[in-house]
Amino acid sequence: MQISTAQSAALLPDAAMADIAAALQIDRRGHPDFLALHFGAAVPAEILAAAARPFSQALHGGTSCQGIMSQAGLGIATGGHIGAFAIWDAAGSYGSASRCLGQDAAEAARLATLEALAAAGRGGEIPPLVWLTPAPGREEQVIAGVRSVTGADATIVGGSAADNDVTGQWAQFGPSSTHRDGVVVSVLFPSTGFALSYQGGYAPTGETGIVTRVEGRKLIEIDHRPASAVYHGWTDGVVPLAVDGPRSILAASTLWPLGRITRHVAGVPFHLLAHPAVAHLDGSLDLFADFAVGDRVWQMRGSADSLVARASQVAVTACADLAAPPAGALVVYCGGCMLAVRDRMEQVCGGITEALGGAPWLGLFSFGEQGMSGGGQASHGNLMISCTAFAR
Known part of the structure; x- marks a missing residue:
């Protein structure tokens, strides 16, 4: 498994994807087996999705409050930064799908999960990990829909799509469609281990x-x-x-x-x-x-101190459960928490990077967090932080 991340602040999605493709060295490495894009709501989601779809068949996209963060630093200055998290893993299997939530959010999530499993070539199997980006509002129903396919004990982690000012301008996209009130489900069958930590700083x-x-x-x-x-x-x-x-x-x-x-x-x-x-x-x-x-x-x-310190502690906990050093990680940090300690977010970034030993990681700022802790079932909460670390 190889993991790499990239950021772009380019104003046009086509230019941003060119920046990201160059940073990820896609011309040398080939198309990623899994590609997650999280970005500020100032980025036009439909255009970004169209620009990104040629780069991976397992494409997962969602807006993030103000922008993103990674080992390269904080990208929230313009509300339009884009972050990419890419996995190359020929021995693993990955699939993504999206659906409009419509009148029945649980059914939409069930269908998206089935489509993602089919796209991964693992229909009928239980994925070790589900990465989730729902629209805010019906997350408990979405989790129930995923569980109807994967079973009650499935490892589900993710963050609800967010916008820059709580006006409902969030978006989600998968390999074939873009939504304002939808869900993106990705099923991950990595060839190496992973570990998850999900906590609140309260x-x-x-x-x-x-x-x-x-x-x-x-x-x-x-x-x-x-x-x-x-x-x-x-x-x-x-x-x-x-x-x-x-x-x-x-x-x-x-x-x-x-x-x-x-x-x-x-x-x-x-x-x-x-x-x-x-x-x-x-x-x-x-x-x-x-x-x-x-x-x-x-x-x-x-407190501000607890919100700043908790992120690195969550990353330390995730890494402690890995059998090998981390190859990379996905971090979910509540958008409300980020806004409360915005002037200290560079400190948050530095703490996570140190905890992960310099491994590449991408962090998003969500309006709701999904995860699980201590062997329990996946649940939806607010003002939470999660780190999903993948072993080398």
């Missing part, structure tokens, strides 16, 4: 309650009280209430997510995080993840 404050009323991603009551009032109190008033209409609380809530314990890892509780987005006059909160009645919810607290 700790519980001790405040906790039971979800007593919820509608999808609208949290209405905690302990039979208006959710926004409970949350406002738990954060000591840091996150405001709605006053004269719906109020965006995305920035204020970034360091104050809500968490659920989904499993224990070595005796330590693993909290899956949800990012509150909007407070409403009726006392409800809009979230970026699903809750259910009966869930115990915990108030979590983070």
Whole structure:
């Protein structure tokens, strides 16, 4: 297996792909067996997809908040940087497919998974790894659709597509189509091992309650009280209430997510995080993840220091589980976390590069993170960080 990454800030997608092809040395190495492109939403996705499709049959594309990062540094200055992650692995198998989510997100993900397996020439088999890029909003349904093909214990990792300003300008593309509300599924059968770490940089404050009323991603009551009032109190008033209409609380809530314990890892509780987005006059909160009645919810607290340090710790953990040094890695870093510590993201890049021993890696900034930790099942969370490292 060989892995290489590249960046381009070229304004035109054709020029950007020429830069990337040259940096990846495709003329010498041949077309990659797998090619992932993640990029700022200022890049026209349809044109980029058309320019990229000749370079790999297993093509996976999705927008990333503001841009990307890699061992070459941070690419978020213009909102239009493009990052490429390429694998050459003749002994492995790789396939990608995309679908519009439509009315049934689970069915769309199921069909995309079947198409990706067929493209890899591994129909009917369970892939060791699924790399996922869904549109934000129905990620739990997407995961369910993938699992209907791969089984409940499949290793699924990825990040929801994002835009530069939370206005819905995200996009996804596969080998044959581009979407605004779709999903890209890639199945990876690498010839070497890989390891995954999936964590959040937050700790519980001790405040906790039971979800007593919820509608999808609208949290209405905690302990039979208006959710926004409970949350406002738990954060000591840091996150405001709605006053004269719906109020965006995305920035204020970034360091104050809500968490659920989904499993224990070595005796330590693993909290899956949800990012509150909007407070409403009726006392409800809009979230970026699903809750259910009966869930115990915990108030979590983070800091800029914890968000900066966690990324390298996640990479260290992934590498520790590899049987050989890393050949390369894919990193997912929550877009909300990136915006909260934007002035320190060069430090984040340096920490990941050091943790990976200089191996090539590509990082994207997502509006939702999919992954698994400590032998549990794959899940969707917010304000999370993951590293998927491939062995040489």
